[in-house]
Amino acid sequence: MTTTSQKTIKVALRGPALLNNPRFNKGSAFTRKERDDFGLRGRLPYAVDTLQEQVDRAYQQYQARSSDILRNSFLQSLKAQNWTLFYALLSAHLEELFPIIYTPTEADAIANYSHLFRRSEGLYLSPPLTDTMEEDFLDACEGRELELIVVSDAEAILGIGDQGSGGIGISAAKAVIYTLAAGVDPAKALAVTLDVGTNNQDLLDDPLYMGYREKRLRGQGYDEFVDKFVALVKKHQPKCLLHFEDFGVSNAQRLLAKYRDEHSIFNDDIQGTGAVTLAALQAAISVTRTNIEDQRIVIYGAGSAGLGIARQLRDAIVLSSSCSEAEAASRFYLLDKHGLLKRSLPEDQIRPEIESSLIRSEEDWGDGETGLLEVIKKVKPTVLIGTSTHPKAFTEEVVKEMCKHVDRPIIFPLSNPTRLCEVHPKDANEWSGGKALMATGSPFPPVDIPGSEKKYVVAECNNAMIYPGLGFGTILSQSKAMTPDMIVAGAKRLSELAPALKDPDQALLPPFGDIGDINFEIALAVLEQAVQDGDASSEVPKGKEERRNWAKGRRWTAVYPEYEYDEGGYK
Ligand SMILES: NC(=O)c1ccc[n+]([C@@H]2O[C@H](COP(=O)([O-])OP(=O)(O)OC[C@H]3O[C@@H](n4cnc5c(N)ncnc54)[C@H](O)[C@@H]3O)[C@@H](O)[C@H]2O)c1
Numbered sequence: 001m002t003t004t005s006q007k008t009i010k011v012a013l014r015g016p017a018l019l020n021n022p023r024f025n026k027g028s029a030f031t032r033k034e035r036d037d038f039g040l041r042g043r044l045p046y047a048v049d050t051l052q053e054q055v056d057r058a059y060q061q062y063q064a065r066s067s068d069i070l071r072n073s074f075l076q077s078l079k080a081q082n083w084t085l086f087y088a089l090l091s092a093h094l095e096e097l098f099p100i101i102y103t104p105t106e107a108d109a110i111a112n113y114s115h116l117f118r119r120s121e122g123l124y125l126s127p128p129l130t131d132t133m134e135e136d137f138l139d140a141c142e143g144r145e146l147e148l149i150v151v152s153d154a155e156a157i158l159g160i161g162d163q164g165s166g167g168i169g170i171s172a173a174k175a176v177i178y179t180l181a182a183g184v185d186p187a188k189a190l191a192v193t194l195d196v197g198t199n200n201q202d203l204l205d206d207p208l209y210m211g212y213r214e215k216r217l218r219g220q221g222y223d224e225f226v227d228k229f230v231a232l233v234k235k236h237q238p239k240c241l242l243h244f245e246d247f248g249v250s251n252a253q254r255l256l257a258k259y260r261d262e263h264s265i266f267n268d269d270i271q272g273t274g275a276v277t278l279a280a281l282q283a284a285i286s287v288t289r290t291n292i293e294d295q296r297i298v299i300y301g302a303g304s305a306g307l308g309i310a311r312q313l314r315d316a317i318v319l320s321s322s323c324s325e326a327e328a329a330s331r332f333y334l335l336d337k338h339g340l341l342k343r344s345l346p347e348d349q350i351r352p353e354i355e356s357s358l359i360r361s362e363e364d365w366g367d368g369e370t371g372l373l374e375v376i377k378k379v380k381p382t383v384l385i386g387t388s389t390h391p392k393a394f395t396e397e398v399v400k401e402m403c404k405h406v407d408r409p410i411i412f413p414l415s416n417p418t419r420l421c422e423v424h425p426k427d428a429n430e431w432s433g434g435k436a437l438m439a440t441g442s443p444f445p446p447v448d449i450p451g452s453e454k455k456y457v458v459a460e461c462n463n464a465m466i467y468p469g470l471g472f473g474t475i476l477s478q479s480k481a482m483t484p485d486m487i488v489a490g491a492k493r494l495s496e497l498a499p500a501l502k503d504p505d506q507a508l509l510p511p512f513g514d515i516g517d518i519n520f521e522i523a524l525a526v527l528e529q530a531v532q533d534g535d536a537s538s539e540v541p542k543g544k545e546e547r548r549n550w551a552k553g554r555r556w557t558a559v560y561p562e563y564e565y566d567e568g569g570y571k
Pocket residue numbers: 156157158159160246248249268269273276300301302303304305306335336337338339386387388389390414415416417420440441442461462463464
């Protein structure tokens with residue numbers, strides 16, 4: 001985010017109402033004139049700070065916190081006080097602060113939501129309040145035309161499972177990253193939790209639990225509740241992108257299929273993860289100088305992320321080769337709790353929504369469960385992806401077995417948060433003699449390259465590298481849907497920006513510190529695709545260069561505009 005434009009806006013709030021409004025509050029940066037005009041003179045220390053001075057002070061305060069969870073709480077409070085300062089601070093120290101507001105620290109904040117709670121945010125919807133859902137939704141929209149809603153029912157938060165009302169934390173964190181990385185105006189975004197109860201017994205037993213203290217609503221009641229919410233979005237916010245996050249695997253798949261033709265929706269765990277993994281894989285195969293259709297791909301953990309990745313990679317193979325969908329699917333070996341997904345498993349051990357082409361039918365897999373090591377031995381995979389939440393599942397034996405058959409094994413342990421990662425990159429690096437091409441879901445330090453002074457930077461293959469751009473590109477285009485082609489265009493652009501394309505010893509994805517520039521490029525690629533396919537609104541400028549400038553101007557930036565008091569102004 002840059003600090004260039006200096007515009008003036010009309011504001012109708014005075015005194016404490018202005019200081020307590022995080023959207024408009026400037027704290028010590030209110031100018032002398034604003035202090036006179038808005039009844040703030042005696043309410044602030046005398047000096048007028050610049051935003052940079054405020055950032056410096058906030059950073060000092062941040063550093064004085066002694067643990068990551070306290071740093072996370074500090075940043076939450078700052079967000080509740082002053083959006084501009086919050087985003088300016090994050091932008092100034094992006095790589096350092098990102099893991100604090102997002103994975104892995106946000107997982108702890110969500111798990112302890114009812115104990116850390118200080119101030120509510122976004123919209124909480126629960127079954128007993130179904131009758132007032134429309135009124136509550138409209139209240140939360142505050143009369144604004146929204147561009148983005150992030151919604152979670154919190155059944156599968158990151159890898160830490162059902163978190164009940166704490167789920168608002170993931171919706172809010174994902175929305176923050178849309179602003180930080182893509183420039184979505186925070187006033188046009190809303191975080192929502194569908195608090196339909198929880199099956200997390202620890203939460204149900206916790207006297208301080210703040211959510212709807214019932215078992216999870218299921219079946220028809222659940223469907224009607226979600227239906228009512230989506231219908232409200234369609235009715236009152238028809239142009240708004242609806243982002244689904246961390247739903248349980250079967251609901252995630254079902255809801256995506258159910259609503260994708262009705263409204264512009266996006267499931268991050270399925271589509272975002274599929275797209276970022278495709279980008280990282282494209283970079284990896286540019287290092288191994290192989291083709292995507294020649295890979296043998298083992299995916300460990302066939303939930304939302306694993307299936308999303310399998311489908312995205314399968315579709316990419318079909319697009320870039322002469323393979324049919326069935327041929328492309330035959331490159332995949334999916335494992336879940338009962339080992340390899342194969343025809344001979346009992347029916348109740350394979351989720352019904354998994355298409356049969358992704359289930360192995362060869363007879364030589366035999367009866368009984370087939371574990372990861374056995375699959376590696378037989379398949380000799382070139383690619384091993386972890387989306388299982390099973391820590392350390394990629395053992396020394398597994399990695400060494402993989403190395404017997406391929407020179408540069410591609411190993412992506414993607415489970416979050418950090419402690420659930422399938423293999424620590426340091427171990428995979430050591431066991432593979434520095435040969436593994438790696439990407440992880442949470443950030444890890446670089447590893448040694450044997451015989452070299454240089455370090456190998458482990459790419460952070462997290463959907464946050466791509467979803468802000470996919471979403472912002474879709475918002476800009478006003479397309480009725482985020483189409484598969486728009487997603488592929490975004491993934492392709494991201495892979496072109498991978499450092500490994502220039503130097504095979506470099507990371508498979510760009511660093512998170514560059515997330516703003518990267519997601520702008522992704523958004524443009526998505527927009528271009530929408531224009532090319534005739535899916536973009538007629539309001540989008542006609543020329544390519546014009547579109548780039550227009551898109552740039554549409555980004556929200558963390559700067560203070562000048563305020564003029566006006567009774568008809570913002571409240
Ligand atoms: N890096 C990213 O961008 C990204 C994106 C989405 C999800 N994730 C991570 O991936 C993990 C899974 O997320 P999800 O949304 O797919 O969850 P999910 O619950 O939908 O899927 C997890 C799957 O793993 C299976 N599983 C559990 N234990 C297993 C074991 N021991 N062996 C094999 N399979 C096992 C489960 O049965 C389930 O099917 C989480 O840790 C999440 O944080 C990472």
